[in-house]
Amino acid sequence: MSGRLVCAVLMIVALPTIWSAASAQTPKAPDTLEARVRACTPCHGVQGEGTDNDYFPRLAGKPAGYLTNQLIAFRDGRRRYAPMNYLLEYQNDDYLQKIAAYFSALRPPPQQPSVTEASPAVLARGKTLITHGDQMHGVPACSGCHGPKLTGMEPGIPGLVGLHASYISAQLGEFRYGTRTAPSPDCMQLVAASLTEGDVAAVAAYLASQPVPADPSPVARGTLAMPLACGSEPH
Amino acid sequence: MLTDRLASWLFIVGMFFTGFGVPAIAAGADDHALVAKGEYLAKAGDCIACHTDPGGALFAGGRALPTPFGTIYSSNITPDAATGIGNWSADDFYQAMHEGRFPDGGLIYPVMPYASYTKVTRADSDALFAYLRSVPPVNRPNRPNDLQFPYNNRQLILGWRTLYFNVGEYQPDATKSAEWNRGAYLVQGLGHCAMCHSPINALGGTPESRAFQGGLIPMQNWYAPSLTSNKEAGLGEWSIDEIVGLLRTGVSHRGAVYGPMAEVTFNSLQYLSDADVRAMAIYLKSLAAGTPPGPESSGVSSSESSLLMSLGQTVYQARCVICHGSDGSGLPPDYPPLAGNPSIQMESAVNPIRMVLNGGFPPGTGGNPEPYGMPPFAQTLSDDEVAAVVTYIRAAWGNQGTAVSASQANALRKVPLD
Numbered sequence: 069m070s071g072r073l074v075c076a077v078l079m080i081v082a083l084p085t086i087w088s089a090a091s092a093q094t095p096k097a098p099d100t101l102e103a104r105v106r107a108c109t110p111c112h113g114v115q116g117e118g119t120d121n122d123y124f125p126r127l128a129g130k131p132a133g134y135l136t137n138q139l140i141a142f143r144d145g146r147r148r149y150a151p152m153n154y155l156l157e158y159q160n161d162d163y164l165q166k167i168a169a170y171f172s173a174l175r176p177p178p179q180q181p182s183v184t185e186a187s188p189a190v191l192a193r194g195k196t197l198i199t200h201g202d203q204m205h206g207v208p209a210c211s212g213c214h215g216p217k218l219t220g221m222e223p224g225i226p227g228l229v230g231l232h233a234s235y236i237s238a239q240l241g242e243f244r245y246g247t248r249t250a251p252s253p254d255c256m257q258l259v260a261a262s263l264t265e266g267d268v269a270a271v272a273a274y275l276a277s278q279p280v281p282a283d284p285s286p287v288a289r290g291t292l293a294m295p296l297a298c299g300s301e302p303h
Numbered sequence: 304m305l306t307d308r309l310a311s312w313l314f315i316v317g318m319f320f321t322g323f324g325v326p327a328i329a330a331g332a333d334d335h336a337l338v339a340k341g342e343y344l345a346k347a348g349d350c351i352a353c354h355t356d357p358g359g360a361l362f363a364g365g366r367a368l369p370t371p372f373g374t375i376y377s378s379n380i381t382p383d384a385a386t387g388i389g390n391w392s393a394d395d396f397y398q399a400m401h402e403g404r405f406p407d408g409g410l411i412y413p414v415m416p417y418a419s420y421t422k423v424t425r426a427d428s429d430a431l432f433a434y435l436r437s438v439p440p441v442n443r444p445n446r447p448n449d450l451q452f453p454y455n456n457r458q459l460i461l462g463w464r465t466l467y468f469n470v471g472e473y474q475p476d477a478t479k480s481a482e483w484n485r486g487a488y489l490v491q492g493l494g495h496c497a498m499c500h501s502p503i504n505a506l507g508g509t510p511e512s513r514a515f516q517g518g519l520i521p522m523q524n525w526y527a528p529s530l531t532s533n534k535e536a537g538l539g540e541w542s543i544d545e546i547v548g549l550l551r552t553g554v555s556h557r558g559a560v561y562g563p564m565a566e567v568t569f570n571s572l573q574y575l576s577d578a579d580v581r582a583m584a585i586y587l588k589s590l591a592a593g594t595p596p597g598p599e600s601s602g603v604s605s606s607e608s609s610l611l612m613s614l615g616q617t618v619y620q621a622r623c624v625i626c627h628g629s630d631g632s633g634l635p636p637d638y639p640p641l642a643g644n645p646s647i648q649m650e651s652a653v654n655p656i657r658m659v660l661n662g663g664f665p666p667g668t669g670g671n672p673e674p675y676g677m678p679p680f681a682q683t684l685s686d687d688e689v690a691a692v693v694t695y696i697r698a699a700w701g702n703q704g705t706a707v708s709a710s711q712a713n714a715l716r717k718v719p720l721d
Binding site: 109155162163166 | 357358569625634638661664665666667675678682683720
């Protein structure tokens with residue numbers, strides 16, 4: 069009786085040892101999103117902070133809903149950039165949502181904005197458009213939707229800080245010419261279409277010159293009374 | 304005329320074998336079972352890959368299929384009467400699958416893999432047709448093809464058919480097991496694996512003697528490795544479980560699917576039953592059984608090694624070692640091994656160069672829903688660095704691949720990704 073008991077106890081003690089020995093013999097890739105998304109980090113930074121490449125955007129802190137929308141748009145071809153379309157072609161919604169949530173939650177250390185070569189007049193025009201818009205030409209203030217600190221709003225409106233001027237002007241150009249689209253009503257298509265070339269350069273230069281705030285988190289859903297209806301920001 | 308007679312004859316024969324037990328219009332439960340069977344077979348045939356435009360309606364066609372002869376647009380196969388196949392009969396559908404002809408007798412371009420689908424049984428063709436009748440009809444007129452002269456003349460297809468097309472359902476090999484025959488039926492028929500895994504000559508055809516011997520996929524610029532040689536993707540050395548795992552989940556302890564094969568696993572193979580994929584594995588393993596393992600190429604010469612290998616090792620240590628390890632063993636199945644991996648060492652270096660340039664995720668599948676991705680390095684490595692690192696992985700750790708040049712890397716940078 070006691071012999072059997074000892075045997076049983078021994079087995080219970082021994083089992084985890086055998087188990088861990090077996091798993092030690094066959095090391096596996098870390099079961100983390102960090103390891104899974106290494107495909108993203110040479111271009112977007114290890115903590116989603118972006119890189120010095122002008123066209124690869126920062127991802128950290130952007131609302132998860134916004135990042136999910138972009139991943140799905142790249143997968144389905146609604147947003148075109150061949151290397152992104154190619155990488156995401158055969159991934160499912162659930163996984164893309166997890167990847168989006170991962171980058172959204174990252175908080176890399178603050179970085180200095182790049183030095184701008186834009187003139188004070190251009191920067192002043194950019195600041196006016198961002199904080200007040202241009203009522204005469206039907207341009208709403210960027211901060212009306214993207215937040216007073218321009219860190220975006222949950223769930224679908226991205227932060228505009230920590231990006232390169234070239235990236236911002238390229239996106240506004242793509243909205244304008246319809247090569248980047250969002251669910252209807254496509255508010256950014258309307259906004260971009262009412263900006264002049266000079267306005268685009270001014271907005272891009274001003275945004276790129278601003279530091280990322282200490283807390284880059286987006287404001288909560290519904291915080292801002294948006295001047296336009298947007299298909300990607302449900303009410 | 305002959306076609307109609309053949310179809311009627313086959314229909315009668317089919318009726319005979321089912322004992323006349325199935326009425327022309329079956330009752331609800333039978334219908335449901337037939338549609339479900341057809342849906343499964345449509346997955347096995349990967350119909351969606353060509354007949355659904357990305358982001359478009361299911362089976363409404365319109366997907367551009369670039370070929371060396373011009374662009375062909377896939378057709379609407381929804382049951383819409385005006386623009387789809389709503390007016391087709393089961394006979395018409397079988398004629399398209401089996402003989403590559405439209406209901407009016409016109410010739411179908413062989414980009415539709417009827418050279419493989421001809422092997423599909425009448426019963427399976429009827430199930431597929433029943434399923435296609437059940438999907439929502441979509442009114443989308445077919446887009447005219449954009450083919451260069453003289454390929455816009457459909458009569459040229461007659462020549463192709465004479466050389467490369469043999470009509471006939473799959474004939475079981477009585478000396479092999481039922482499982483092997485089931486696998487052969489799926490691989491040769493609906494799976495239409497030969498469309499990519501066979502060399503295609505300048506006439507767009509494959510001589511029968513070269514079936515499954517591998518080839519560069521026109522326009523896509525991926526090399527579909529030989530399935531008959533263990534020096535390439537021959538599976539003679541693999542266990543059945545490893546083959547099943549690779550085909551259904553997209554990853555295995557020996558390597559992952561990538562490039563166009565990722566699409567096949569994503570849209571088709573992950574949905575097939577374990578028994579069917581196992582049957583395919585048994586057949587595929589037998590194709591390469593007995594061929595010598597390892598590549599036949601000579602490796603990298605010593606003069607090349609001093610330059611390319613040292614730069615390649617530097618790049619490898621900086622970029623690749625974190626996942627693939629300094630000994631190239633990786634951490635399978637998620638970080639594939641490079642040492643001893645035939646896919647790296649094949650005579651054609653197109654695939655390893657493209658993996659380095661374009662990176663990639665294996666497909667998200669039921670068995671591997673959150674795959675580990677590899678970064679694209681086109682943006683960060685020069686042509687010289689790409690050539691060096693690919694040369695390094697082809698020759699390090701006992702690998703026997705040949706050296707790669709910067710001009711080869713440069714040429715593949717320009718290949719469109721979609």
